[in-house]
Every structure is written in C-alpha cells, then in structure tokens.
Amino acid sequence: MKRVITLLLLIFGFAFTGFAQDDxxxxxxxxxxxxxxxxDLIFNVYIDDDWHLYSQYxxxxxxxxxxxKPSEGESGFTVVGKAEESETVTEYSEIWGMDExxxxxxxxxxxxxxxEDPSLTQVSLNIEAQVCKEFCLPYDDDFTFSLTGGEVVETVATVDKKSEEITNSLKLDLKNRELLEASTDKDENxxxxxxxxxxxxxxGLIAFLTPCVFPLIPLTVSFFTKQSEKRSRGITxxxxxxxxxxAIYVLLSLPFHFAESLDPEILNTISTNMxxxxxxxxxxxxxxxxxxxxYTITLPSSWSSKADNASGIGGIFGIFFMAITLAIVSFSCTGPILGSLLAGSLTSDGDPMQLTAGMGGFGVALALPFAFFALFPNLLKSLPKSGFWMKAVTVLLGxxxxxxxxKxxxxxxxxxxxxxxxxxxFIGIWIFITVLAALFLFGVIRFPGGPKVKRISGLRIILGLAVLGFAVxxxxxxxxKPMWPQTILSGFAPPQFYSIYDQENNKCPLALNCFKDFDEGMAYAKEVGKPVLxxxxxxACVNCRKMEENVWSESRIYNTLKDDYVLISLYVDDNENPLPADEQFDYVKPxxxxxxxxxxxxxxxTLQTVNFKNASQPYYVQLSPDMEVLNTPxxxxxxxxxxxxxxEGVKRYKE
Known part of the structure; x- marks a missing residue:
C-alpha cells in the first residue's frame, strides 16, 4: 500500500510541473x-534543500x-565515457525495492x-536527469562552452548599472542577524x-449532507459488504x-507545495492578483x-464513465478508481465548497500547508461516513431520508x-x-444576503426545485431567527460609530480605515501615523530617535486585518505603537501602484x-524575502534606526x- 501511494505522489508531481517558477x-x-x-567540461551543481538529483549510475x-550527451544538432566532437562524479548517497528505495x-x-x-573538428570554438552538452523532493521533476537543459581560452560562454542575463545599485541597496546591513534565525510562529502555525x-x-460534513453525496452512503456500503465473501473483507x-x-482531496493540494518551494512568493502572487x-x-x-x-454543475460525463469502468479492475486499484468516481459524480455539490476552500486558503499570509490541512479535513469528513457505516451497517436504517431538509441545506450554502x-x-x-x-x-451587502437567507428559512422566498412550504417547522424558525440575529x-x-465592534468580520470585511466616513483617507491601520516607504520611515526614525516597527x-491579508482590529486595537498596544514606535507598513500586494520610472529595476536573484x-x-x-527569508504576512520586525534587529520577528x-x-523591543532599544 505504501508503495502504491508513493507512486501516485510521483505521478501527481510530474502532472503539475507547469506550476514551477524556478528550478x-x-x-x-x-x-x-x-x-x-x-x-574537461565541468558542471558545478547546486541542489536546493530537501531535494536530491539522481546519478548517472x-x-x-x-x-x-x-x-x-551532445545537444541536438551538435557534431565535431565525442563524449568520452560517463562523467566523473563527486560523492553520492546510496539509499534503499521502498518504491523500487532497490538501492538508489x-x-x-x-x-x-x-x-x-x-x-574531431579543429575549427570548433564552442560545444553544447545536454543534461537530462530527475530531481525529487516530495515530487519528482524532469530536468533537461543545454549548456554551451567556449573552447577559446577555456572560458565558458556567458549565458546569465545581465542588468544595467542602475539595477545593480538598487539590487544591492535592497540588501540591508542588519546587525544581530542571529535573532532572525529563531522562528516565533511554530506553535501558532x-x-x-x-x-x-x-x-x-x-x-466536508456539510458536503456529506448534500444530495450528491448523502444518498450514496447506503448504496456504497451495501455494495462492499455484499460483494465480499467475508464481512471482515467488506469492512477492509x-x-x-x-x-x-x-487521499484524493489531499493530492489536489500538493501542486501548490511544489510551486511554493520553487518560488516563495508564488502564493502571494496568486492570492493578491486583482x-x-x-x-x-x-x-x-x-x-x-x-x-x-x-442550473447544475457537472464534470464531463466521459470522466465518470472512464473512472467507473476502471473501478471494475478489482483489488486496490479498483477501489481507488471507485473513490475517483465518487469525487467526479459528487462534484456538483462538493465543487463549490472546494472552490471556496481553495480560494480562501491561497492567501498572502498563508502557505501550502494551510490548503493541505483544509483539503485533508474536507476529505476526512467526507470519507468518515463510509468507513463508519461499513463498521456498523445496521445504523444505515437510522439515516433520515433525503427530502426538503437537504434542499434547504443546499440553498443556505448558496x-x-x-x-x-x-470577499x-x-x-x-x-x-x-x-x-x-x-x-x-461591504457590510451592507452581507446584511442584505443574510436577510434573504432568513426569508428563505421562513418560507417567504423559494428557489427552483424547492417545494412550496405549507408549514414552517420549529427548527426552521429557530434557524431563521438565528440568521436574523446575525444581521442585527x-x-x-x-x-x-458602531455600537459594538464586528469582530467576527475581522479579516473578511475591508479594514476599518477603508471607510466612507474617512474623508482624510489616511489608509493607515487604526488611523495611526505610518510610512508606506521603508527609506522614508527609517529617516524619520533617526530624526525622532525611536525604534522602528x-x-x-x-x-488582501486576512490575518493582517485580524491583528490590526483585534490586537492592535487594545489600548495599551495601540498606545505603544503610537508613542514608542515609528510604524512602516509595507504592502507586498500593492501591485497596481507602479514605482516611478527611475526606481524600476531588474533584480538579480542569487x-x-x-x-x-x-x-x-x-x-x-523582494525586500522581505531577501533580508528576512520569509514571504508570509503579517510579519513584524523591530529595528533600530541603525539597522540593529532588536527582537525576534x-x-x-x-x-x-x-x-x-x-x-521588550522598546527596552532593548533604550539599553
């Protein structure tokens, strides 16, 4: 079983190589x-952490x-045997059952x-290989060498002097860099x-209650228990x-791990793209x-037909394709929920593990009923029949x-x-949607396919009142001036300073005085002699809004930020606001x-990733005006x- 799952991971890794940004x-x-x-043509190869590159042997x-081997179309020279290799690692592979x-x-x-051709001045060699982490990638590249003076032909792009200067200026001369190595968010994460x-x-539990999944529970469990000679085999x-x-739903999240490992800003780019x-x-x-x-959303019927035919193979692979068939058939109900989960997990303040955690939770919840009722098939009789209640759940999801x-x-x-x-x-729109939902529960409005409500049950009245309470x-x-803070909306609604009542258009959290430019903020900090936050x-950062509205708003924290720090707020998703022409440049990656x-x-x-090796938000750094790191981020x-x-940051600055 372990070998089968690992092989599937490898297949998915190859399938999504299109997400890659850098090798x-x-x-x-x-x-x-x-x-x-x-x-002798020499290749010095540098492999990213946790990746490994397979040898010629x-x-x-x-x-x-x-x-x-020689690149396509190359002639006039011969490759002598295999290349000499530096030290390798030999390790047993459970997938292949042999040492690799x-x-x-x-x-x-x-x-x-x-x-063989004395007139040759340069040659090209091709390297084809496989590099793996959780996934495996094909590596295929050509390299050109000059035979004049033993120098390699320059293939790396160059930038102008202005770009070189700005690139170098991004690398801050930070002191106490060791404080940046400590991770402060492991437990919180x-x-x-x-x-x-x-x-x-x-x-996943909500999806279980939808008409695409719920009726399949007794059918599927009965199939397994009746088709197996022994009850224990049916349960297995x-x-x-x-x-x-x-596992299928977890696999859907894996390509984003791959993309993020190659470009740490990829999720930021995806989530903040207008x-x-x-x-x-x-x-x-x-x-x-x-x-x-x-209307009904469905995947192409040919997909489910092919998956259903494959499920007849029998054994482990047959069961796997039965699971794929379920995922395809139930897509009209699970797709919208998964779409919301996918969109909500791809945040600038998150990482692919959030998506995997969400998809894993969804898949586990969807799978549990099948396993549970297989263990206790007699309980199938206690399941309620499909009916109007299921339609109501589906409409509320709408x-x-x-x-x-x-959002x-x-x-x-x-x-x-x-x-x-x-x-x-934004809040007004949510109130309107909430009132409509309450009216649906009270039977005032109907939707296609729903029967006319003759009598409102007590449960629907309670739910309707609860929904109206949310509107209130x-x-x-x-x-x-709200009578009470809408803390539930923190991170969902626009920030409090983004208001129709804010004529000054300060655009700083809680109307604090903040700088939107790093150099301007540092210059002001030197002038007033205060530490910098x-x-x-x-x-589009959800957790940033939660921090500002739920944490920064506390009086003692607010006063500390206002009186003791110079606040520099750098919006990493401000990609519709171009730099002045003379400040635009080409950054040279390592x-x-x-x-x-x-x-x-x-x-x-780029400033964040270059200096702090971090690409998530919110991310707070305490600096002195002289670029001394005062505390762990x-x-x-x-x-x-x-x-x-x-x-603690203020105390260290004063010391």
Missing part, C-alpha cells in the same frame, strides 16, 4: 583544456538516471570530450493549521475506500447559482457562497485602489536569474504575547 537545481560551468584535442529500473544513487546539496560532474483542518472538516475494502477518498480575485468572485457567484438550483464572493471582490477593490467597495457597503449583529457596522502586510521589479508591492515583497499571535514583544 531546484542551479548549474555553474567551466572548461579545463587538457590538450589541443581534449577538454542509478539503476535503470528505478528513478531516471542522469545522462550527459543520488546527490544532495551539491555535485561536481567532469565530462571529458575529444575534438500548528494551532492555525488545526483550525483550518477543522474548517475543512466542517465543510470500505475503510480502504474511505482512505482513498481522503484579476484572479475578480475571477474567484465570478466563480463563487456561479457556484451560488448552482446551489440555488438555477447564500454562504454569495457572501464569500464579495474576493473586496480584495480586488483594495489591491486595485478602486475605492468603491468601502467597509460599510452586523447592522451597526454601516454606521459611523516594520509591518510587512497586504491589502541563481543569476532576473526578476523585474515594477511596482511597490514587488519591491517590498513576530507574526500572527495573541494580545499578551504581542504586547510583551513590543515592550
């Missing part, structure tokens, strides 16, 4: 002249061995060639992942079926229409999708600086590749921890 392997080349007809029946040979961290390859897992689990198959259901947020808005509106019954859609439209509005979906307008809770949010944040910096968001995101946390962290 996990970097190669430097050089030439050593041995004689007039012999040359790896068994042919295992992972793809490396090959070095590979490089970690770095490798040196020396390939001898003989020249674990708790956050658990919360996201539980949200995904809740989504049912449990295996449930396991595959959960047009992608508009796309999510349209998709969720479309999903809501499906839940309301206006209202949830509708409300979430405006993404709000992200696009903030990132694009459109200034039309202000906080009060939201109502003060549209006023200039660098706030790496984002317009790999030698070029990243074009054209907006303030790109500049601040902080991320999303509670009020007491954050207050003590702020006070």
């Amino acid at each position: 996990p392997v970097e190669v430097e080349t050089s030439v050593k002249k041995i004689s007039d007809t012999e040359y 790896n068994p042919k029946d295992a992972s793809l061995p490396m090959s070095i 040979i590979f490089f970690v961290e770095e490798a040196t390859l020396v390939q001898r060639i003989t020249i 674990k708790g956050n992942l658990f919360n996201i897992f539980m949200l995904g689990f809740l989504g 198959n049912s449990l295996l079926y449930g396991f595959f259901i959960a 047009w992608l947020n508009i796309f999510f808005f349209i998709v969720l509106i479309f999903f809501a229409g499906s839940f309301f019954g206006f 209202f949830v999708e509708l409300a979430l859609a405006f 993404f439209l709000s992200n696009a509005d903030l990132v694009g600086n459109w200034d039309f979906l202000k906080r009060e307008i 809770y939201l109502a003060p949010g549209v006023t200039k 660098v706030d790496f944040t984002g317009w 790999s030698g590749k070029i990243k074009k910096i054209r907006t303030y968001g790109e500049k601040w995101a 902080q991320q999303y946390t509670d009020k007491l921890t954050y207050y003590n962290w702020l006070k």
Whole structure:
C-alpha cells in the first residue's frame, strides 16, 4: 500500500510541473583544456534543500538516471565515457525495492570530450536527469562552452548599472542577524493549521449532507459488504475506500507545495492578483447559482464513465478508481465548497500547508461516513431520508457562497485602489444576503426545485431567527460609530480605515501615523530617535486585518505603537501602484536569474524575502534606526504575547 501511494505522489508531481517558477537545481560551468584535442567540461551543481538529483549510475529500473550527451544538432566532437562524479548517497528505495544513487546539496560532474573538428570554438552538452523532493521533476537543459581560452560562454542575463545599485541597496546591513534565525510562529502555525483542518472538516460534513453525496452512503456500503465473501473483507475494502477518498482531496493540494518551494512568493502572487480575485468572485457567484438550483454543475460525463469502468479492475486499484468516481459524480455539490476552500486558503499570509490541512479535513469528513457505516451497517436504517431538509441545506450554502464572493471582490477593490467597495457597503451587502437567507428559512422566498412550504417547522424558525440575529449583529457596522465592534468580520470585511466616513483617507491601520516607504520611515526614525516597527502586510491579508482590529486595537498596544514606535507598513500586494520610472529595476536573484521589479508591492515583497527569508504576512520586525534587529520577528499571535514583544523591543532599544 505504501508503495502504491508513493507512486501516485510521483505521478501527481510530474502532472503539475507547469506550476514551477524556478528550478531546484542551479548549474555553474567551466572548461579545463587538457590538450589541443581534449577538454574537461565541468558542471558545478547546486541542489536546493530537501531535494536530491539522481546519478548517472542509478539503476535503470528505478528513478531516471542522469545522462550527459551532445545537444541536438551538435557534431565535431565525442563524449568520452560517463562523467566523473563527486560523492553520492546510496539509499534503499521502498518504491523500487532497490538501492538508489543520488546527490544532495551539491555535485561536481567532469565530462571529458575529444575534438574531431579543429575549427570548433564552442560545444553544447545536454543534461537530462530527475530531481525529487516530495515530487519528482524532469530536468533537461543545454549548456554551451567556449573552447577559446577555456572560458565558458556567458549565458546569465545581465542588468544595467542602475539595477545593480538598487539590487544591492535592497540588501540591508542588519546587525544581530542571529535573532532572525529563531522562528516565533511554530506553535501558532500548528494551532492555525488545526483550525483550518477543522474548517475543512466542517465543510466536508456539510458536503456529506448534500444530495450528491448523502444518498450514496447506503448504496456504497451495501455494495462492499455484499460483494465480499467475508464481512471482515467488506469492512477492509470500505475503510480502504474511505482512505482513498481522503487521499484524493489531499493530492489536489500538493501542486501548490511544489510551486511554493520553487518560488516563495508564488502564493502571494496568486492570492493578491486583482484579476484572479475578480475571477474567484465570478466563480463563487456561479457556484451560488448552482446551489440555488438555477442550473447544475457537472464534470464531463466521459470522466465518470472512464473512472467507473476502471473501478471494475478489482483489488486496490479498483477501489481507488471507485473513490475517483465518487469525487467526479459528487462534484456538483462538493465543487463549490472546494472552490471556496481553495480560494480562501491561497492567501498572502498563508502557505501550502494551510490548503493541505483544509483539503485533508474536507476529505476526512467526507470519507468518515463510509468507513463508519461499513463498521456498523445496521445504523444505515437510522439515516433520515433525503427530502426538503437537504434542499434547504443546499440553498443556505448558496447564500454562504454569495457572501464569500464579495470577499474576493473586496480584495480586488483594495489591491486595485478602486475605492468603491468601502467597509460599510461591504457590510451592507452581507446584511442584505443574510436577510434573504432568513426569508428563505421562513418560507417567504423559494428557489427552483424547492417545494412550496405549507408549514414552517420549529427548527426552521429557530434557524431563521438565528440568521436574523446575525444581521442585527452586523447592522451597526454601516454606521459611523458602531455600537459594538464586528469582530467576527475581522479579516473578511475591508479594514476599518477603508471607510466612507474617512474623508482624510489616511489608509493607515487604526488611523495611526505610518510610512508606506521603508527609506522614508527609517529617516524619520533617526530624526525622532525611536525604534522602528516594520509591518510587512497586504491589502488582501486576512490575518493582517485580524491583528490590526483585534490586537492592535487594545489600548495599551495601540498606545505603544503610537508613542514608542515609528510604524512602516509595507504592502507586498500593492501591485497596481507602479514605482516611478527611475526606481524600476531588474533584480538579480542569487541563481543569476532576473526578476523585474515594477511596482511597490514587488519591491517590498523582494525586500522581505531577501533580508528576512520569509514571504508570509503579517510579519513584524523591530529595528533600530541603525539597522540593529532588536527582537525576534513576530507574526500572527495573541494580545499578551504581542504586547510583551513590543515592550521588550522598546527596552532593548533604550539599553
């Protein structure tokens, strides 16, 4: 079983190579002249952490061995044998059942060639190999060498002097860098992942109650228990079926791990893209229409037919394809919930583990009923029959999708600086949607496919009153001075300073005095002699809003920020606000590749990753005006921890 699952992971890794931004392997080349007809072509290979590159001598029946050969169309020289290799690692592979040979961290390859055409001035060699982490990637690249003077032909892009100067200026001369090595968010991240897992689990339970999944429980369990000669075998198959259901949804999240490992800013780029947020808005509106019954969303019938035919193979693979068939058949109900989970997990303040946790929770919740009722088949009789209650659950999900859609439209509005979906307008839309949901529960409005309600049950009345209560809770949010804070909306609604009542348009959290430019803020800190709080944040950052509205708003924290610090808020997703033409530049990555910096968001995101090796938000750094790191950086946390962290920074600065 373990070998089967690992093979599936490898397959998915190859399937999603299109997400890659940079290779996990970097190669430097050089030439050593041995004689007039012999040359050694040298490859110095640098492999990213946790990746490994397979050797030329790896068994042919295992992972793809490396090959070095003349590039296509090259002639006039001969490759002499295999390249000499530096030290390798040999390790037993449970997938292939044999030892595999590979490089970690770095490798040196020396390939001898003989020249047959004396007029040759350069040659090209091709390296084809396989590099693996949780996934495996094909590596295929050509390298050109000059045979004149033993120098390699320059293949790395160059930048102008201005770009070199700005690139160098991004690298801050920080003191006490050892404080940056400590991680302050490990425990919080674990708790956050658990919360996201539980949200995904809740989504899976809701999907279980939809008409696409619920009726399949007795059918599937009965199939496994009746088709097996022994009850124990039927239970084993049912449990295996449930396991595959959960595994399929986890597999859907794995490509984002791959993308993030190659480009740490990829999730930031995805989540804060204005047009992608508009796309999510349209998709969720479309999903809501499906839940309301206006139309049905289905995957192509040929997919389910092929998966269903494959399920007849028998054994483990047959059960796996049965799980795929369930995922495809139930897509019209699970798709909208998964779409919301996917869009909500791809946040600038998150990482792929959040998506995996959410998808894992969803898959586990969806799979549990199959496993549970397989163990206790007699309980199938106690399941309620499908009916109007199921239609009501589906329609309520439509209202949830509708409300979430405006969250993404709000992200696009903030990132694009459109200034039309202000906080009060956003809350007003949510109130309107909530009232409509209550009217549905009271039987005032109907949707296609739903029977006319003759009598309102007590449960529906209670639910309707609860939904109306939520509307009442939201109502003060549209006023200039709310009677109570709408803390439930923290991170969902636009920030409090993004208000129709804010004529000054301060655009700083809690109307604090903040700088949006790093150099300006540091200059002011030197002038007033205060420590600096660098706030790496984002317009579309959910946890940033939660910190500002729930933590920064506490009086002692607010006063500390106002009186004791110079606040520099750098919005890493400010990608619709271009830098002045003379400040735009090409950033040279350590790999030698070029990243074009054209907006303030790109500049601040690069500043964060270059100096602090971190690409998530919120991310808070305490600095002195002389670039001394005062404390370990902080991320999303509670009020007491954050207050003590702020006070400790002030104390160290004074010392």
